[in-house]
Amino acid sequence: MAYWLFKTEPDVFSITDLAEKNTADWEGVRNYQARNFLRDGVALGDLVFIYHSSCKQPAIVGIAAISKSAHIDPSQFDPSSEYFDKKSSSDSPRWLQVSVEFVEQFKQPITLTKLKADLNLTDFILTQKGCRLSVMPVTPEQWHYITNMCQT
Template sequence: MSKHYWLFKAEPHIYGIDHLNAAPKKIGRWDGIRNYQARNFLRDQVAIDDEVFIYHSSCKNVGIVGTAKVVKTAYPDPTQFDPESDYYDPKSTQENPRWVSVDIQVTQTFPRIIPLAEIKAQPKLENMVLIKQSRLSTQPVTKAEWDYILKMV
């Protein structure tokens, strides 16, 4: 099976690259995904050693801030079972969980943010899911897009 490339969106004030960098071994659980298309990517396609862009959204400086790799594939997201969590889902059960998490490990923190405006200005990136379907929190990235963005750092 070939490696896949992804972009995971995070709100940095809740859980961003700084939180991951502060975690033991720079590994953290990617949870709270409550979109079925994003869930299906996590559950059905994201694999060990896949590469991930970490993208900060819903903040002053939106853009790609670094990379990570997948170190644990899909498992039930524990936040769906916690009534105190913002991500609680009363329709989800231990026997039939609706939502999944993956674990990722930071591999690089960029020296600068690659802003969304700069990404949008690149003709070679015009077909990125980020541009076409902006609200999707977990999205595929092509190898060509991955390589091009890494050159922008």
């Protein structure tokens, strides 16, 4: 099993939305490195921190599990979608998505400010300056440390 962090804007799709739906396709990833993580790393059963970004208080807000491994993101072919990619075709799709299943919403989100201030997380990718990836790996040690932060 591997561990990941997926970013989402809560006004577009939040942890509450995922809890209500229970499962969802994680569509719209349009960064090649993030796409490659979905293609080559993310696997069925992996666990994912859900991170709210581009909001008043960016934070890790809960956990999801991968319920379907990488498959073609159909939004790339839909001209009415904000994720449409005119260079992509059904013969040569460029973008993938995974499906996630709701696991848990944290009672207290773990804010980016708190994560950056923690000296045990100085190598956590999310806290690195300029990190803009929407999908990123989390080490097992970081995963366990952060999940323990929820219990204190």
